[in-house]
Amino acid sequence: MSDTTLDSRIHSVRHFKRFITRQLGVLREGLLHSPYSLTESRILFELAHRDDLTASDLTRELGLDAGYLSRILARLEQQGLIEKVRSETDGRQRYLHLTAEGNAASDLLEQLSNDEVGEMLVELTEEDQERLLKAMHTIESVLDKGLKFSEPYYLRPHEPGDMGWITHRHGVLYAKEYGWDERFEALVAQICADFVNNFNPGKERCWIAEMNGEIVGSVFVVQASDTVAKLRLLLVEPSARGLGLGKRLVDECIRFSKRAGYEKLVLWTNSVLDTARHIYQTAGFEKVAAEPHNDFGEGLIGETWELKL
Known part of the structure; x- marks a missing residue:
C-alpha cells in the first residue's frame, strides 16, 4: 500500500469518526440530554445488565485507565447511583451494584437512547435501514477482529x-x-x-x-x-x-x-x-x-x- 493510499484512508476513517460522533451526540456534555457523560452512561449500562462486576472487570471491558475509572466510580457513588458490596466468598473482593436510584437512572438512559435511535430510523426508508444495519454489522465484525482498544493500559x-x-x-x-x-x-x-x-x-x-x-x-x-x-x-x-x-x-x-x-x-x-x-x-x-x-x-x-x- 502506498503512503498516498494510506493517508487517504486515514482521512476517510477520521472523517467518519467525526461524522458518527456528531450524529450520535456523544460529544455533548450530557449524553441524551441527561446529566451523565458517555463514560458514566456506559458504566451504568454495564452494571444494569451484568451481575457482580468489579472495578477491574470494568477496566478490562471498557479499556479505561484504572485511575480515571476510580474517579468516575467515586463520583457515581457520591451521587448514590452505585454501591460496593463485599463478596460473600472472598472478603477482598468488592462488587459494584446499582442502587435503586442507579437503576432508575439506567432505565431512563435506556429509554432515551431507544427513543433517539427510533427517531433516527423512522426518518429512513426500509431499504436505507437495511443498508445501515448491514454496514454497521460489517464495521463491527471487521474492527472486532482487527483492532483492540480494551487493554487496561x-x-x-x-x-x-x-x-x-x-x-x-x-x-x-x-x-x-x-x-x-x-x-x-x-x-x-x-x-x-x-x-x-x-x-x-x-x-x-x-x-x-x-x-x-x-x-x-x-x-x-x-x-x-x-x-x-x-x-x-x-x-x-x-x-x-x-x-x-x-x-x-x-x-x-x-x-x-x-x-x-x-x-x-x-x-x-x-x-x-x-x-x-x-x-x-x-x-x-x-x-x-x-x-x-x-x-x-x-x-x-x-x-x-x-x-x-
Whole structure:
C-alpha cells in the first residue's frame, strides 16, 4: 500500500469518526440530554445488565485507565447511583451494584437512547435501514477482529522525564532479574540521549505505556538507514506482564516501520531474554546472528533478529 493510499484512508476513517460522533451526540456534555457523560452512561449500562462486576472487570471491558475509572466510580457513588458490596466468598473482593436510584437512572438512559435511535430510523426508508444495519454489522465484525482498544493500559508518545525513567528502570530490572551491571544502564542512557538529540519524527518513534497512572513499559523505533529501522529497549514492568503489552508494543513498532517506508526492522537482544525472544519470533522476526560477549556480565550471547516488512 502506498503512503498516498494510506493517508487517504486515514482521512476517510477520521472523517467518519467525526461524522458518527456528531450524529450520535456523544460529544455533548450530557449524553441524551441527561446529566451523565458517555463514560458514566456506559458504566451504568454495564452494571444494569451484568451481575457482580468489579472495578477491574470494568477496566478490562471498557479499556479505561484504572485511575480515571476510580474517579468516575467515586463520583457515581457520591451521587448514590452505585454501591460496593463485599463478596460473600472472598472478603477482598468488592462488587459494584446499582442502587435503586442507579437503576432508575439506567432505565431512563435506556429509554432515551431507544427513543433517539427510533427517531433516527423512522426518518429512513426500509431499504436505507437495511443498508445501515448491514454496514454497521460489517464495521463491527471487521474492527472486532482487527483492532483492540480494551487493554487496561494505553500508549502515548514520549514526554520530558520519560528518558530518565527508561534508563532507571532498565538499570534496576536487568540488575535484579539477570545480574547485569551498570554498563547496561550506561548503554540505555546513551541510546536515549541519541534518540532525543537526533529525533526524526517521520522515521522514529518512542511509545510509553501507562496503567493506573504509572508508566509500565516502553519501546523505540530508531532509524538505522533509509531502508532499515531498529527496534530498541523493549521493556515491560513486572506489574504489567501477562497482559499482552510486550506484543502490543512490538506490533506498534512493526506497523510504524511499514508506514515509514522501511524495508526491514532489526533488533539486538540476548539469549537469556526468553519472553522477549518469544514475542519477536511470534511477530515473524528471524534470528540471523549470534555472538558471545561480556558487555554487561559473564557468559552472555547477543543475538541479531530481522523482520522483512
